[in-house]
Amino acid sequence: MSMNIWGLGSNMDTGLMIEQLMKLEQIPYTKLQEKKENFTSFQSYFRTLNTKLSTLKDKASELTLNSNFNLTTTTSSDEQTVKATGSDKAISGNYQVSIQKLAQSHVIQSNSFKSTNLESGLAGQKITIQEGKETLEFELKGKNNGEILENLKNDINRKSKSVQATVVETSPGEKTIVFTSAKTGEENSFKKDSGQGVVLGGDLTSLGIFDSATNSFNTVQAARDAELTVNGLQIKSASNEIKGVIEGVTLNLKKENSTAMISVGHDSDKVVEKVKEFVNSFNEVRKLIRDNVGKGKPLQGDSTLRQLDSELYNWMSGKIAGLATTADIGIEIDKGKKAEEMTGQISFDEKKFKEQLNQDPDKVISMFNAEGKSGKGIATIFSEELKQWTSKSNGLIQSRIKGYDSDITYVTDSMEKMEVRLQNKEKQLKRQFSAMEVALGKLKNEQNWLQGQFNSLTRKD
Secondary structure, three states, X not given: OOOOOXXXXXXXXXXXXXXXHHXXXXXXXXXXXHHHHHHHHHHHHHHHHHHHHHHHHHHHHHOOOHHHHOOEEEEEOOOOOEEEEEOOOOOOEEEEEEEEEOOEOOEEEOOOEEOOOOOOOOOOOEEEEEEOOEEEXXXXXXXXXXXXXXXXXXXXXXXXXXXXXXXXXXXXXXXXXXXXXXXXXXHHOEEEOOOOOEEEEEOOOOOOOEEOOOOXXXXXXXXXXXEEEEOOEEEEEOOOEEEOOOOOEEEEEOOOOEEEEEEEEEOHHHHHHHHXXXXXXHHHXXXXXXXXXXXXXXXXXXXXXXXXXXXXXXXXXXXXXXXXOHHHHOEEEOOOOOHHHOOOOEEEOHHHHHHHHHHOHHHHHHHHHOEEOOEEOHHXXXXXXXXXXXXXXXXXXXXXXXXHHHHHHHHHHHHHHHHHHHHHHHHXXXXXXXXXXXXXXXXXXXXXXXXXHHHHHHOOO
């Protein structure tokens, strides 16, 4: 265990002196630490910028597709009759849907059994359900009829995908089990032993589900296809969900013997949202740049950011694709602002844009995705030009990020080496001051001895 003797010989706080000297020695280390923090902060900034630029490029790429300007909305005049859901591929038009019949599942039932009794020969029997290539087998088991039916219901609902089972009390103390085909339509009706549909096998007669005398199931509700007309065209479907009759539209039939009008129309509001997303992404990038390159800002005068800011402005300026300016369709940078108020932000006049889109859709679309001799559209320019900025392999922003990796590594190595030197310096100072204290202590002892000798010689008797 080491023991400090600071100040014993010199009467000075040599420990404090060493601490102050080390603070002076640590000034270069502190500067490196600040430099590393700055590099890390700048790198984080460029990563954020790269993410926002990639988002802007993606939003621009979406607007190069004609399909994103031909978005539609689908409505039903009576959703209690038929509900319509349209995709972006829906074809504009009006479609009259008349429903004659809804598709139904096949429903069959067993005989009614007294719950507390045990029907002779019922327990131990087996029934089967064909599930694709697999045959599911269910054994009737239980202490009484009610327990047998409940156990069978639970087993079927746990294992089968094509049959749903329920137990119904038909009268006080009596129960029956009901089988319902999971899918509607004639093609999904129950079949005995073989055939197309839901194939049941085993001892179905003990339960009374199948009557061997009539060679038929004890049917509660027959399987049935949906029948409807769409603009007079007769349609038959196993399901109440109809696809492919109206391109890009799914119909969900709800009510028999009823009619509804399905309308598919151009939805300019959806187009506005697409353009708005692009505008918002542009503004986020511009704000992120302007907030960091101005006077007194962390990246004041950064040439990369100034170049990017200038290009963003240039891509939006002038006559687009030889057709019109962005202001003509409601997209304008620093609209109505004085020079000292300019922020580089786009204002988006949605009303004006919709008016122009409805008046001359081809012109507006071309201003976004044109690639002809007259020039390129805004979206085309952004999606192409931003590649050199956002590329993961050699993009301009990625190069800056990698550059900071090198800077941070270099500074970190320098700090580690300097830390070793500082530790050695502190040890050296401690040794030197310790030696000084020891030497001063010896001198002080010698001084005391000499003073004692001198005093003894001069003492008067």
